[in-house]
Amino acid sequence: MCVMHDDGIVEKRSAKAGECEMAHIDSLWAATANDHRIRPALEGELTTDVAIIGGGYTGLSTAYHLAQKQVGCVVLEQQQAGWGASGRNAGMVLTGYKPSIDSLASKHGKETARELLHISVEGIKLVETIVREHRISCSLENCGNFDAAFKPAHLEALKRNQEFMQTNFGYETYVIDKERMKREEVNSDLYHGGLVDPHSYSFHPLNYALGLADAAEANGAVIYDRTEVTGIAKQGSEFLIRTSSGHVRAQHVVMATNGYTTSLAKSLAKKMVPIGSFIVATERLSREAVERLIPHNRMISDTKNFLYYFRRTPDDRILLGGRVDFNGKEGDALFGQVQQSLIEVFPTLAQTGMDYRWGGLLGFTLDFMPHIGQTEEGIHFALGYCGHGASISTLMGKLLAENVCDPLREKNSLERLPIRTVPFHSQRALLLGVASFYYHFVDKYF
Structure with missing residues (x-):
């Protein structure tokens, strides 16, 4: 991987973790990332x-859409643009949400479910438009996805x-039995058939993030890497954002940290639970084997609550994520x-080497839905993608930009969903303990 500093010096670096303090983590995506430059940290003060x-996608998309409107904006990233979940996910650009559309209709009504479905499709179209207009090399492909019935x-x-979906919305998917599934979608005895949705996409997630960052800057946004925000204070009609080496004065603040939200924004940290998710990728296989x-x-996930998700990669590997962890701690055992x-999904891979392994944090809300809005202090936010953020986060950035520019604009159904506070302390520990038990035993075997 080559990285270019703002002074024009190009440096050849390995993507392996630990060899460079600010390098992207030891993932397949980091090892195959497009050449990109390391941006400077913020020093001093600016307005x-x-x-x-x-x-990540949310912050970079917000900057991209604000800059298109000629609104001055800066992105403050503690590590590097795309360092978090945006550069580490499985690259599945899926329609829908963690809850099924029919379950959302039961809870919120058919018309709301119809709009929520349309919003998720709109998110994918927005990603496709940005990739095409800015010629982002990120292996974007309309391959569809498959929900495998456990x-x-x-x-x-x-x-x-x-x-x-077909009867009420004219949205076309189709269900196949186990034998057809093994021939056409997933050659595994673990599943009992499933549902094909041809509308989803795949991409190289880090390359999309890097391209989105470049597109935001090309429109006039400014991005600072290695800039940790240490405090936010409201001073009259503006905010003072303190960082590790300077500060920013701004009329508006957008919090776009999702699973990496901390007590820096206490009211938001109480709205969600960060959950670790971990991925392995095999050595390169033959095209015939994959x-x-x-x-x-297809992009594939199964129907367990704590699901497996897996795919072929552009360079002919099999990638799988499927182990959640409530502490976010990595290790050989995990x-x-x-x-x-x-191996449970594909026993023939039992002797196959694993070239990459990595993990990161997802942001989960109590209703398993993404949310967007403003805090009581007036901070704009979008979070809680629950593992379905690859495209909806880009759309959320567009909506955040619109909210900044037109606070009285009519909100859509997703924006109107109320967000609940997650029980903390002993209640939260109990909640996570029950969830962990469910993952290890109930969800897998019953």
């Missing part, structure tokens, strides 16, 4: 219209959702469990 905290009852639930395992190159999950 701008909007200060954006967090350099139990026979799950296949029936997928059929009900498919019928609901096509035999996943013939149509990644060994992820590898065993991969």
